[in-house]
Amino acid sequence: KYLVVIMFVLCKNDHKGNIMKKENFSAPLDLKNVKITDNFWFREMELVRKEVIPYQWDALNDRIPDAAPSYCMHNFRVAGKMMKEKRDSGASYVPPAYSYRGFNAVPPNPREPDDEHFYGFVFQDTDFSKWIEAVAYSLTWHKDEKLMQIADEAIDVVCAAQHDSGYLDTYYIINGMDKAFTELKDHHELYCLGHLVEGAVAYYQATGKDKLLKAACRFADYVDSIFGTQNGKKKGYPGHEIAEMALVRLYEVTGEKKYLDLSRYFILERGKQPYYFDTEEFDFGGVPKQKNNDPNRYVYYQAHKPVYEQDEAVGHAVRAGYLYCGMADVARLTQDEKLYDSCVRLWNSIVKEKLYITGGMGGTKEGEAFSFPYDLPNDEAYSETCAAISLAFFARRMLEIEPKSEYGDVMELALYNTVLAGMALDGKSFFYVNPLSVFPEACHKDQRKWHVKSIRQKWFGCACCPPNIARIVTSIANYAYTQNDNTLFTHLYIGGEIKSVIDKQQVICTLSSDMPWNGNVSMKISCQDDFSYTFAFRIPKWTCKKTIKINIPQGISQKEENGYLYFQGKWKNSDEITLSFEMPVRMVKANDKVREDVNKVAFTRGPVTYCLEQADNGENLHLVYVQQSDLYDKENGGILQDKVKVLEDDTLGHRLNKLVIPGKRQKNADSQQNLYEDFVPQEVCNVDLVFVPYYAWNNRGEGEMDVFVAIK
Numbered sequence: 001k002y003l004v005v006i007m008f009v010l011c012k013n014d015h016k017g018n019i020m021k022k023e024n025f026s027a028p029l030d031l032k033n034v035k036i037t038d039n040f041w042f043r044e045m046e047l048v049r050k051e052v053i054p055y056q057w058d059a060l061n062d063r064i065p066d067a068a069p070s071y072c073m074h075n076f077r078v079a080g081k082m083m084k085e086k087r088d089s090g091a092s093y094v095p096p097a098y099s100y101r102g103f104n105a106v107p108p109n110p111r112e113p114d115d116e117h118f119y120g121f122v123f124q125d126t127d128f129s130k131w132i133e134a135v136a137y138s139l140t141w142h143k144d145e146k147l148m149q150i151a152d153e154a155i156d157v158v159c160a161a162q163h164d165s166g167y168l169d170t171y172y173i174i175n176g177m178d179k180a181f182t183e184l185k186d187h188h189e190l191y192c193l194g195h196l197v198e199g200a201v202a203y204y205q206a207t208g209k210d211k212l213l214k215a216a217c218r219f220a221d222y223v224d225s226i227f228g229t230q231n232g233k234k235k236g237y238p239g240h241e242i243a244e245m246a247l248v249r250l251y252e253v254t255g256e257k258k259y260l261d262l263s264r265y266f267i268l269e270r271g272k273q274p275y276y277f278d279t280e281e282f283d284f285g286g287v288p289k290q291k292n293n294d295p296n297r298y299v300y301y302q303a304h305k306p307v308y309e310q311d312e313a314v315g316h317a318v319r320a321g322y323l324y325c326g327m328a329d330v331a332r333l334t335q336d337e338k339l340y341d342s343c344v345r346l347w348n349s350i351v352k353e354k355l356y357i358t359g360g361m362g363g364t365k366e367g368e369a370f371s372f373p374y375d376l377p378n379d380e381a382y383s384e385t386c387a388a389i390s391l392a393f394f395a396r397r398m399l400e401i402e403p404k405s406e407y408g409d410v411m412e413l414a415l416y417n418t419v420l421a422g423m424a425l426d427g428k429s430f431f432y433v434n435p436l437s438v439f440p441e442a443c444h445k446d447q448r449k450w451h452v453k454s455i456r457q458k459w460f461g462c463a464c465c466p467p468n469i470a471r472i473v474t475s476i477a478n479y480a481y482t483q484n485d486n487t488l489f490t491h492l493y494i495g496g497e498i499k500s501v502i503d504k505q506q507v508i509c510t511l512s513s514d515m516p517w518n519g520n521v522s523m524k525i526s527c528q529d530d531f532s533y534t535f536a537f538r539i540p541k542w543t544c545k546k547t548i549k550i551n552i553p554q555g556i557s558q559k560e561e562n563g564y565l566y567f568q569g570k571w572k573n574s575d576e577i578t579l580s581f582e583m584p585v586r587m588v589k590a591n592d593k594v595r596e597d598v599n600k601v602a603f604t605r606g607p608v609t610y611c612l613e614q615a616d617n618g619e620n621l622h623l624v625y626v627q628q629s630d631l632y633d634k635e636n637g638g639i640l641q642d643k644v645k646v647l648e649d650d651t652l653g654h655r656l657n658k659l660v661i662p663g664k665r666q667k668n669a670d671s672q673q674n675l676y677e678d679f680v681p682q683e684v685c686n687v688d689l690v691f692v693p694y695y696a697w698n699n700r701g702e703g704e705m706d707v708f709v710a711i712k
Contacts, residue, residue, distance in 0.1 A: 017341035024402050025332060026482035026489055029498065031140040031206075034477040038495035038513060041476050043654070044420065048470045049138045051427035056131050056467055057150065059459045062111070067459035069110055071120035072127035073154070075170040078115060079161035082173065086164070098176030100286040103186070118174040123188035123240070123464075125170055128158060129195035130467030132212070136202035137474035148207065155203070155212045162215050166222035168196065181226060185239040185277045185301065186284045190266075193219055194242030194322075201249045202475075213253075220250060224262050229269075236276045237266045239301055241319050244326025245393070248333065264330045267323070267339070271298070271306040300367050307342050313349040313370050317362030317382070318464075320346075320370065321390025328397035340401065347398060349373075350391070351410055357588060357602050357707065358421070358609050358694050359414030360434050362387045365451045374593035378437035378708060380449060385422030385431060385465040388414040389472050396479050399491055403482075405563020408491040409541040411479060415472075415492070416516055416607040420695035423469050425654050429456035430466045431698075436611075436707040438698075439622075455702050487534040489564070493521050503531035516606045517648070517657050519543060519581030527573050534568040540581055542606055549580035585646065585659060587631060587639040590708075600708040601626065603659055603691055605646065610659050610691035614703030617690055623666040624689060625710035630662050652699050656692070663689035663709070 036042050055064070062069040086093045104121045107113045118124075135151045138144070162168045163177065169189045172180040181189060193216075200216035203209065223243075227234050238244070247263035250256070269276070277298055283289050298304045300315040302323050313320055324346055331340040353373035355361055360383030363371035368382050395411035398404070422431045433451050440454035459466065472479075480492040483500060493513040500507050508526040515521075523535065539545060539560070548565075552558065553576070556569035567577055583606045590597035603610045612621050633640045645660040667683045689709070697705050 017337065018344045019337060020332065020335065020340050020401055022335075023484075023486075026400055026403065026484040026487070028396070028400075028478040028482050029500070031137060031475060031477055033499040034481065035141065035497040036477055036494060037497060038515075039655070040516065041473075041494050044473050045138075045141070045476065047423075047425075047427040048134065048473045049142055049144075052423070052466070052470045053131070053134055053138060053147070055428060056127075056134075056470065057154075059466075060127050060131060064459055067457075069113075069120070070124065070127050070459070071113060071118075072124050073157060074113055075118050075120065075124055075174065076128065076157050076161045078118065079170040079173040080157060081115070083161060083163065095178070096174070096176045098172070098179035101175055103285065118171055121188075122171045122186075123191055125168075125192045126188075126195040126464070127467060128154065129192070129199040130464075130471055131199075133195075133199040133202045134467060134470035134474050136199065136206040137471065140206045141474075151203070152209070152211075155209075159211060159215045162218065166218035168192075168215060168219045181234065181236070183239075183280055183282055184236045185280060188240050190223065190238035190243045191240040193223055194238070194244070194246035197243070197246035197250050198471075201246075201253050202471075204253065216250065217254065217256075220247065220259060220262070224258055227262070228265055234276075235269060237270045237303070239277075240316075241302070241323040241326065245322060245329055245397075248326065248329040251333075260330070260333060263326060264334060267307055267327055267330055270323075271303045271310070275303065277301070277303060300369065308338055310342055311345045311349065312373075313346050313354055313361075316367055316369050317387035318368070318384060318390050321361075321387060321394055325390065325393045325397050328394065328401060332397075332401050343398065347394070347407075351406070355391075355410070356381065356383055356418070356436060357590070357604070358383070358388075358417040358434065358436060359391065359410065360384075360388050360418040361391055365433075374591060374595075376590070376594050377596050378706075379435055379439065379442065379452070381433070381435045382451065383418060383434040383436075385418065385434060386468050388418035388422075388434070389468050392419065392472065392479060396482075396491075399489070400482060403489055403491075403536060403538075403562060403564050405538050405541065408538040408563075412492055412540070412607045413609075415476075415479065417609050417694050419469065419472060421697065422465055424456050425652055425696060425699045429458055430469070431456050432465050435705075438703075438705040440702050440704065455698060487536050487566070489536045489538075490523070491538050502527075502533050503529075505529055505531065507531065507533075509535075516608050517655075519583040519606065520579075521581070522576055522578040525571050525573065525575045527571070530570050530572045532568075532570050534566055535577060536564045536566045537577075537579060539563050539565060540607070542586060542604065543581040543583065547582045549578075551576075551578040553577075584641055585639055585644045585661075587626075587711075589711075597708050599710060599712075601711045602708050603661065605657065605659065608657075609694045609707060611694045611697050611705055611707045612689060612709060613692055613697055613700070613705050615700040616658075616692065617687075619704060621704045621706045621709075624663050624687065625712050626661060626663045626689070628711050652696060654696070656696055659691040661689045661691060663687050664712075 058064050060070050060072045105119050107119055113119045161170055163173055169192045197216045200212040204213040227236060244263045244266050247259045251259040281289055296304055302315050302320050327339055328343045350361060354370050356376055362368055362382040362384055363375050365382050368384055392411045392414045395407045398407045418434045421434050435452045438454050442449050443452050443454040480494040482489045493515040495511050495513045498509040505528050510524045512522045552567050556567050559566050586604045587601045588604055589601050631639050631643055647658045649656055649658045664684045665687045667685055
């Protein structure tokens with residue numbers, strides 16, 4: 001019913017920066033054609049399906065004791081009742097005049113909202129949109145009639161709330177639509193549109209049901225009638241980005257070019273002067289707008305300058321990540337080399353100056369934002385879970401344009417570390433913020449660390465992260481593989497069965513892997529007839545190219561390009577590619593410009609970053625360190641592998657590896673009576689330091705944690 005139409009707009013361009021090559025473009029596989037069998041990720045997917053999705057549905061309906069209410073479905077029901085009254089009353093209906101009820105409206109008794117008002121954050125609708133997206137991906141690989149029925153009934157509630165104009169944001173429908181689209185900077189209507197579109201497209205692709213998709217199209221059509229460069233239209237754009245990337249998905253599933261055009265408009269209009277946000281009547285909090293000549297006043301929104309001119313990742317980290325995704329999508333589909341060049345510059349700004357070793361981004365709680373280059377504090381890190389997710393989104397889109405291993409490396413780093421750290425191993429509690437150092441007493445008593453939680457939370461009033469984790473985990477196949485007419489790319493070594501039509505026949509490629517615990521990978525091919533094709537595999541940054549072991553069928557050619565191994569030739573049934581990547585323990589230091597980490601190291605193995613926990617190493621982790629002379633291999637560089645132990649462990653109910661590394665601990669720390677004393681050498685003792693995967697920390701109760709450890 002909906003045709004996929006990809007249209008390339010070829011522009012005359014004398015651009016001399018980064019050049020896109022259409023022959024390098026690739027796209028994610030249809031999730032219906034990928035069956036994940038991977039031991040590691042299938043467990044995470046099943047955890048989301050069995051625990052997280054039902055838990056989040058209860059959260060959306062305010063049924064979790066001791067957790068912050070969402071009010072999400074409450075708001076849709078209130079708006080639906082109003083729209084029914086509007087239809088029943090006809091011309092006599094009097095819509096409510098707008099009344100500002102705060103950025104986060106809470107009833108006097110949080111557990112007893114009345115049935116006439118909006119509650120929660122202005123963006124509360126998106127709790128549903130992200131949940132339905134995760135449901136859709138789950139239904140793609142696990143049919144569940146009961147879950148589908150719950151989803152269909154939820155969609156009925158949401159669609160009943162839609163205004164007859166197509167507008168669908170319960171904050172304004174309930175509080176008064178006469179002020180709709182008047183506070184774009186802070187009131188998230190276009191953000192709500194974006195998430196609604198993402199969820200609607202996913203649900204249509206998973207089930208073939210288009211009720212929510214039609215509602216999303218109606219909302220997008222209404223937005224398209226309001227915004228643009230034409231006379232009489234608003235020249236605005238989203239305060240919180242995501243509509244840009246979502247509209248591209250809507251374009252790709254419907255073939256309606258107006259959605260791509262609207263996305264491109266939002267991207268290119270952003271940051272132009274005079275600033276659109278200056279024309280709005282109110283500032284954040286409903287305060288009347290005051291004149292502000294600060295040239296950086298819209299850095300938080302990435303709206304301080306046009307995107308063509310932006311070269312540093314700044315402002316709210318999640319908003320930035322979503323904007324960059326939209327930019328990459330539009331650059332690819334419109335062949336906009338200048339826009340692509342901006343994407344490359346902004347990517348480099350993140351990964352070369354502002355990225356945590358855990359794949360997180362956003363160094364400051366002030367604005368949940370990027371800090372200045374190399375400012376990466378450990379104990380005050382913001383590193384929002386959603387920011388790491390947006391980085392994985394961005395990396396995948398850059399891979400769609402050009403298969404370069406650095407994009408896959410960063411995507412892998414974010415997914416195996418910060419993204420998964422955002423969820424407990426039982427799927428029932430979550431981190432919003434992901435620090436690299438935790439001292440629980442400071443979290444409780446130091447207001448500078450109010451944002452850092454020393455234990456995961458059941459839910460959040462601003463609950464963007466838990467459903468975001470659910471939607472990326474359930475769609476993980478979209479990040480593992482992409483394909484074009486000539487090549488199947490493996491970006492992440494996630495075991496699974498991939499079905500694809502190649503040379504007019506169905507070919508099944510079965511990838512076997514035990515990542516992230518060892519580097520042995522194989523792909524076996526099943527087909528009826530011989531066929532000519534190319535298979536490409538990323539060379540991970542954490543391995544040594546010289547030690548890679550490769551076994552391919554006779555007659556298949558091999559080359560390396562941009563960090564990918566390409567195997568090309570004529571393939572026959574039962575052909576197999578085997579790769580073995582060494583997975584040494586690595587001792588990693590930060591750039592010396594990262595002041596927080598001078599004379600410190602972190603330990604990684606494969607894609608996993610490790611950390612110390614109090615549960616294994618006792619309290620006062622600041623008193624332990626490793627000795628350079630004990631660990632550093634002077635002849636070959638790196639760490640002496642025979643000095644470290646890699647131990648398989650399942651005490652957390654989840655198979656993982658721990659690292660045991662020789663270290664030192666300062667003794668008699670409590671003997672010092674005075675705040676300051678003359679220095680004397682401290683007595684130390686030898687200890688075995690136990691490191692666990694960062695994603696698995698804080699699953700054994702509250703305690704200290706450190707990723708970086710001193711080295712002497």
